[in-house]
Amino acid sequence: MAGDAYLQFDQVSKHFPGVQALGGVSFGAHAGAVHGLLGENGAGKSTLLKILGGQYRPDGGRLLLGGHECHFAGAGDAIAAGIAVIHQELQYVPELTVAENVLLGRMPTRFGLLDRPKAHRLVAERLAAIGVDLDPDARLADLSIAQRQMVEICKAVMQDAQVIAFDEPTSSLSHRETEILFRLVHGLRAEGRTLIYISHRLDELYELCDACTIFRDGRKIVTHPVMAEVPRERLISDMVGRELRDIYDYRTRPQGAERLRVRGLAGAHVAGELDFSVRGGEVLGFFGLVGAGRSELMRLVYGADKRSAGSVELDGATVDPAGPNAAIRAGIVLCPEDRKEQGILAQASVAENINISCRRNDLLGGLFLRHGREAKLADDFIARLRIKTPSREQEIRLLSGGNQQKVILARWLAEPDMKVLILDEPTRGIDVGAKNEIYRIIHEVAERGCCVIVVSSELPEVLGIADRVIVMREGRICGELARKDADETAVLRLALPDAVTPEPVIRSMP
Ligand SMILES: Nc1ncnc2c1ncn2[C@@H]1O[C@H](COP(=O)(O)OP(=O)(O)OP(=O)(O)O)[C@@H](O)[C@H]1O
Ligand SMILES: [Mg+2]
Structure with missing residues (x-):
């Protein structure tokens, strides 16, 4: 360039x-180009x-x-x-409307008063122009996370800025919203x-970025002026500092008898009466597009x-339907999709966040003993998932986004006495490095002899780790494939509405 x-x-x-967090980082980003930032959780990107x-x-x-040096006080x-x-971490005001959030600090005024109709019109036009179907008068608190993310994106675009930076913008977007975002970025x-x-x-980065810079432990490893010329394996090894061959690490294992049996289940968002079963030792993948009803x-x-x-x-006995506590007592554990909203104790330490669920079963034994055991469990997971933290005593809120995710996931992976583990x-x-370790723990x-259910929107992940795949669409189970029959085309044919061709929808993962 x-x-x-x-x-x-x-x-x-x-x-x-x-x-x-950053130790002397230098690189440049060009106008008229997209510059990708890559690196493990805690590498320093968000900082x-x-x-x-x-x-x-x-x-x-x-x-x-x-070429001019800038100093920002805020x-x-x-x-x-x-x-x-x-x-x-999105920075919206939940009590305000879409229009107010988008125009925060820049609301149009008329004779010194807020001009709400004008604000509504401006934002409605802009949302329509970028293809987002949202009511400017809706309160942010009433929207889904994906919709809030689109509001943030709209806000940035309306600032008419020369430099626009996106920090993991697609982490909670649906396929359609991701397409809208990509169109915006191209524009x-x-x-x-x-x-x-x-x-x-990585696929997303290859699709969007002209150049890229790789970070590791707060340092720049390399800047590639033309990302398309760099092979995927090279990017991964530069990010994690080691070779990673097959990140899924699938191993066949003996499967026991059926343990979990779901019969005729129905609820507000699930259209059909759904049936499925899982055997002991089996990893069952649930694939579907966002909104298919898996969660x-x-x-x-x-x-x-x-x-x-x-x-x-479970094991022939009906599980008391009273609620999660009854499910947990029976040995069923669910690690939710929305881990941060549903599970984090922000003021508590990494160790406390990992150990919280084990404590429930641990009324015996001295406090001292317990403390030692909890410290060891926390340290084990910090090492295995490569959670980047100065110590197990660090408050979880001070960790990078991905490392907070790892801590919450560790809590569920560490759950003692579980018979069914559901991971959303x-x-x-x-x-990628920690993904590899998570897949290994799933196999372990x-x-x-546990039943493991993995819900994922990443098709290569489902194909990579599951013994069997169930596909959902519009609140129904629309097919089931054994590992040997489950390839990309077969799964997508089941997951997509009839009129859509599979090709452009799913990109593969590292
Ligand atoms: N306010 C803070 N106080 C203490 N440590 C912090 C703070 N903010 C960030 N850190 C630490 O700085 C390091 C870099 O964090 P950063 O959020 O930049 O990582 P990241 O590359 O964005 O990771 P991720 O992919 O998980 O989002 C991490 O070790 C993180 O724990
Ligand atoms: Mg980050």
Whole structure:
């Protein structure tokens, strides 16, 4: 690419107690191009975007825009300099409407008063222009996470910024919303904006990015001016600092008798009366597009949502449908899709967050003993999942987004005495190295004779780890495939509405 980069980072560093988040990072991003940032959880990507967005001040180094050095005292300065950042932790005001959030701080006024009709019109036009179907007067609190994410994106685009940075924008978007976002990014690039894009999904990065920079442990490993020329294996080994061959690590294992049997289950969002069973030692994959009803079905099995019909049996005995506590007592455990909203104790430590569910069964034994056991369990998982934290005592909220996910997942993987483990989108937002370790743990749990159910929207993940795949569409089970028959085409043929051709929908994963 000719000419100087419009946006330049020069020796930028940032330190937190016990953590060197960035240690002298330099690279440039060009106008009219998308620059991808890659790296393991905790590598420093979001910290860099917080510096770019004026939220953090760097300890050292410079930020240059169009060759001029910038100093931001706060987020307002960065916005004024033409920078819009869509952060990983969305920053909306739940009580305000879509229009108010999009125009936050810039609401149109008329004779000194807020001009609501004008705000409504402006935002409605913009949403329609980018193809998002949302009511400008809806309150953010009433929207889904994906819709809130689209509001944030719309807000950034309406700032008309020269530099727009996206921090894992697709982590909770549906397929359709992802397409809208990609169209937007392509359009912004054509207009000559400078775009920064963070994601753990390599296919997405290959599709969108011109150049990319790889981070590891707060340092820049390499910048590739033309990402398309770099093989996937090379990107992965640069990210994790080791060779990773087959990340799924599938092993055949003996399967026992049927243990879990679901009969005629129905609920508010599940159209049919659903039946399926799982054998001891089996990993059953549930695939479907976002909205197919997989998470709803699992919540019914677990008793988190109210059933209108049906029953769940484990080892021949009916599981009390009273709710999650009854399910857990019976040995059924669900790690929810929305881990952060549903499971995190933000003020508590990493160790406490991992151990919380084991404590329930641990009224015996001295406090001292328990403390030692909990410390060991926490340290084991910190090591295995490569959770980046100064210690097990660190408050979980100070960890990077992906590392928080790992901690919550560890809590469920560590659950003692489980007979059925249900994981809903277990690797969302998690780096490739840790994915590999999570797949291994899934296999180990199955080897102990447990039933494992994995719900995922990542087709290669389902195909990579499951012994059998059930496909759902529009609240119904529409097919089942044994591992030997489950390839991409066969699964997609079941998952997609009849009129759609499989090709453009699913991209493969690392
Ligand atoms: N406010 C903070 N206080 C203490 N440590 C922090 C703080 N913010 C970030 N860190 C630490 O700095 C490191 C880099 O975090 P950062 O959020 O930039 O990672 P990331 O590359 O975005 O990871 P992910 O892929 O998980 O989002 C991590 O070890 C994180 O725990
Ligand atoms: Mg991050």
